[in-house]
Amino acid sequence: MSFVPGQPVTAVVERVEIQKLRQGENLILGFSIGGGIDQDPGQNPFSEDKSDKGIYVTRISPKGPADLAGLKIGDKIMQVNGWDMTMVTHDQARKKLTKKREDVVRLLVTRKSLEEAVKQSKGCYHKP
Amino acid sequence: MDTESTHSGYSYHSSRSGRSNRHGDRSRERHKASSSKDSSRSERSVVINPPDTPSQDSPVHNGEPLPGEPTPAAEQGDEAQDDNWGETTTAVTGTSELSVSQEEVVGLGKGIQDRTQSFRRYLPLAVGSCVGLLVLATPLVFLLLPAVMWPDRLQVCGAACEGLFLSISFKLLILLVAVWALFLRPSRACLPRVCVYRAFLITLTLLLTMSYWLFYGVRILDAQDEDYHGIVQFAVSLVDSQLFVHYLAVVLLELRQLQPCYSVCVIRSTDGETRHYNIGQLSIQRAALSILEYYYRDFPLHNPALLSASKHRAAKHLAGLKVYNVDAPGNAAGAQPSNGNQSRAMVTAAGKRKDSAHNELYYEEADYERRVRKRRARLVVAVEEAFTHVRRMKKEDERATPSDIMDVREAALAIFPSMARALQKYLRTTRRQHCHSMESIQKHLAFCLVNNMSPKAFLEAYLVPGPTLQYGPERWMADQWTLVSEASVTSGIKQGTEFLLKCLDFSLAITVKTIPYIRLTEEYIDPKSHKFLLLLQSETSV
Numbered sequence: 001m002s003f004v005p006g007q008p009v010t011a012v013v014e015r016v017e018i019q020k021l022r023q024g025e026n027l028i029l030g031f032s033i034g035g036g037i038d039q040d041p042g043q044n045p046f047s048e049d050k051s052d053k054g055i056y057v058t059r060i061s062p063k064g065p066a067d068l069a070g071l072k073i074g075d076k077i078m079q080v081n082g083w084d085m086t087m088v089t090h091d092q093a094r095k096k097l098t099k100k101r102e103d104v105v106r107l108l109v110t111r112k113s114l115e116e117a118v119k120q121s122k123g124c125y126h127k128p
Numbered sequence: 129m130d131t132e133s134t135h136s137g138y139s140y141h142s143s144r145s146g147r148s149n150r151h152g153d154r155s156r157e158r159h160k161a162s163s164s165k166d167s168s169r170s171e172r173s174v175v176i177n178p179p180d181t182p183s184q185d186s187p188v189h190n191g192e193p194l195p196g197e198p199t200p201a202a203e204q205g206d207e208a209q210d211d212n213w214g215e216t217t218t219a220v221t222g223t224s225e226l227s228v229s230q231e232e233v234v235g236l237g238k239g240i241q242d243r244t245q246s247f248r249r250y251l252p253l254a255v256g257s258c259v260g261l262l263v264l265a266t267p268l269v270f271l272l273l274p275a276v277m278w279p280d281r282l283q284v285c286g287a288a289c290e291g292l293f294l295s296i297s298f299k300l301l302i303l304l305v306a307v308w309a310l311f312l313r314p315s316r317a318c319l320p321r322v323c324v325y326r327a328f329l330i331t332l333t334l335l336l337t338m339s340y341w342l343f344y345g346v347r348i349l350d351a352q353d354e355d356y357h358g359i360v361q362f363a364v365s366l367v368d369s370q371l372f373v374h375y376l377a378v379v380l381l382e383l384r385q386l387q388p389c390y391s392v393c394v395i396r397s398t399d400g401e402t403r404h405y406n407i408g409q410l411s412i413q414r415a416a417l418s419i420l421e422y423y424y425r426d427f428p429l430h431n432p433a434l435l436s437a438s439k440h441r442a443a444k445h446l447a448g449l450k451v452y453n454v455d456a457p458g459n460a461a462g463a464q465p466s467n468g469n470q471s472r473a474m475v476t477a478a479g480k481r482k483d484s485a486h487n488e489l490y491y492e493e494a495d496y497e498r499r500v501r502k503r504r505a506r507l508v509v510a511v512e513e514a515f516t517h518v519r520r521m522k523k524e525d526e527r528a529t530p531s532d533i534m535d536v537r538e539a540a541l542a543i544f545p546s547m548a549r550a551l552q553k554y555l556r557t558t559r560r561q562h563c564h565s566m567e568s569i570q571k572h573l574a575f576c577l578v579n580n581m582s583p584k585a586f587l588e589a590y591l592v593p594g595p596t597l598q599y600g601p602e603r604w605m606a607d608q609w610t611l612v613s614e615a616s617v618t619s620g621i622k623q624g625t626e627f628l629l630k631c632l633d634f635s636l637a638i639t640v641k642t643i644p645y646i647r648l649t650e651e652y653i654d655p656k657s658h659k660f661l662l663l664l665q666s667e668t669s670v
Contacts, residue, residue, distance in 0.1 A: 032669040043665040
C-alpha cells in the first residue's frame with residue numbers, strides 16, 4: 001500500500017458510501033482520521049509500512065453513519081468524492097470530508113484483507 | 129613436609145634481611161599472637177581440637193601467619209608418632225636458636241651498618257657539592273690565571289670584556305642557584321640504586337670541564353696567550369655549555385616524568401584495596417617512590433585486626449580434615465588417601481562443609497553490621513549532646529564568672545568524658561581502637577572546637593578509616609619498604625612491568641599499562657544547521 005516514487009499506486013479498493021448525519025448544526029460522519037503528509041508516519045498503528053503517509057481511519061463510533069456503511073477501523077482512504085487522499089495534509093483531508101454542502105461522501109478505501117481476498121480468488125482460477 | 133618448609137622459610141627470611149627491624153618484627157609477632165588469641169576467644173563458633181594438638185592458635189614462632197598454620201600444629205602432634213619426630217623437633221629448636229643468634233649478629237653489625245647507611249645518604253650530597261664547586265671555580269680560575277701568571281704581557285681589553293665579565297658573573301650566579309636546586313637539596317627518599325641520569329649528568333659535566341681544562345692548558349697556559357679578550361670569551365663559552373648541560377639535567381630529571389604515559393594499578397595484598405594512577409616515564413625505583421607517596425595519601429590505613437576473620441575461616445576449612453601420610457611406616461590406621469589423592473579428598477570434604485560455612489559467614493556479617501550501626505547511633509547522639517554543652521564565648525558573656533570561661537584545651541577536656549565511652553565502644557567494634565590514643569582524640573576535639581566544626585565533622589575522622597598519614601608516625605613504617613622486581617630497578621617502566629613493594633605485614637602488587645594512543649577527529653557543525661520539525665499524530669473526528 002505504500003508508494004514507490006515514479007510508479008503508479010495500485011490497490012484493491014472498496015467503495016463505501018456514507019450518508020452524513022445531522023447533529024445540531026454539524027454534519028458528522030462518525031469516524032476519526034489520522035495521518036497525512038505533514039504527520040509522523042512512524043506513529044501510525046494501522047499502517048503496514050511505517051513510511052506510509054496516507055489517511056487512515058483510526059476510530060469508528062459504533063452505530064454511526066460510517067459504521068453502518070461498512071467502514072472498518074484501520075482502513076486507508078484513497079479517494080473522497082473523487083479527490084485524492086494519498087498525498088494530502090491532515091487538514092486538507094479533514095476539509096474534503098467535512099464539506100457543508102455535501103450530504104454524502106463516497107470513499108474508496110483499501111485494506112489488507114481485500115488484497116488477500118483477491119489473491120485467494122485468483123489462486124482458485126485454473127487455466128484451461 | 130609442611131613443618132620443615134615453614135620453618136626453613138622463616139630462617140631464610142630472617143637471614144636475607146639482616147636489618148634492625150627484627151626488633152619490631154618480634155614485638156609485632158607477640159602482639160599478633162595475643163590479638164589472634166583475643167579474636168579466637170570472641171569467636172562464636174566452636175572448634176573441636178583433635179586430642180593430639182595443643183591449641184588451634186597460630187603458633188608464635190612463625191614470622192608470617194599463613195592460613196594453613198594450624199595444620200602444622202596438628203601435623204606436629206600427628207607426626208609425633210613418626211620416626212621423623214627427631215628431625216622435626218631439631219628443626220624447631222634450630223630455628224629458635226637461629227633467631228636468637230640472628231639477633232646477636234644483627235646487634236653486632238648494627239654499628240657498622242649505621243655508618244654505611246649515613247655514608248650512603250651523604251654520598252650524593254658530597255659528590256654533588258664537589259662537582260658544583262669545580263663547575264663554579266673553573267671559569268674564575270680561567271680568568272684569573274693569566275692575570276696572575278703573566279700580567280705584564282696581557283692586552284687590556286675595554287668595554288667588550290667588561291660586558292663579558294658581567295655576563296659571566298650573572299650566569300655563574302644562576303648556575304650556582306640552579307645546581308643547588310637540582311642536585312644539592314636533601315633528597316626526600318633513599319632509593320636502592322643510584323639514579324642513572326644523575327650519574328650520566330655528573331659524568332658529562334666532568335667530561336666537559338676536563339676537556340675545557342685540556343684545551344686551556346695546551347692553548348693558553350703553554351702558549352701564554354696574550355689575547356685576554358679571547359680568554360674571556362673562552363671562559364664565557366664554558367659557562368654557556370655548563371648552563372646547557374644544566375638545562376639537559378632539568379629536562380631529564382624533572383620534566384620527563386611529568387607527562388603521563390603509563391597507567392599503574394596498585395593492589396594491596398591483604399584486603400585488595402585497588403587504586404589506579406597515571407605516571408610518566410620513570411625508572412622502576414622512581415616509579416615505586418611516587419607510588420608510595422600516593423599510597424600514603426590515598427590508601428586507608430592497613431588494619432590487621434580486620435583480616436583475622438577470613439584467616440579463621442580458612443583455618444577451619446582445613447582443620448576439620450585429617451590427612452594421614454601413608455608413606456610413613458607404622459601408621460597403618462586411618463584413611464588411606466595417598467599424596468596424589470590428598471587434594472581431591474580435601475576438596476570433596478571441603479565441599480560438604482561449604483554449606484554451613486557460607487551460612488555462618490552471612491549471619492556473622494549481618495550481625496556485625498547491626499552491632500556497628502547500633503554503636504554508631506549511640507556515638508552520634510553522645511557527640512551531638514556533648515557539643516551542645518560548649519559554645520564559643522561572645523561579647524556579652526564577658527560578664528560571666530571567670531571560672532566558666534575556659535580555653536580550648538580545657539573545654540575539650542571538659543566535654544570529652546561524656547562521649548569517651550561511646551567512642552571507645554565504637555572503635556572496639558570496628559577494631560580501630562589501636563589507631564587512636566586518648567591524647568590524639570582530645571587534640572582532634574580541641575582542633576574542631578577552635579575551627580567551629582559540627583559534631584559530624586568531628587566524628588568523620590573516627591567513622592571512616594583515613595589515609596595512613598593521618599595517624600601517628602608509628603604507623604607509617606616508612607623505612608620498611610622493600611622493592612621486589614625481576615627487571616633491574618634502574619630500567620624504565622614499560623607496558624607489562626610488574627613489581628612488588630613489600631612492607632612488614634602486607635605488600636603492594638603493581639602492574640603497569642600504557643595509556644592508549646587516542647585518535648581524536650574533528651566534526652564541524654554549522655550552527656545554522658540546527659533546524660527542527662514538529663512531528664504530530666493528530667486525530668480528527670469527522
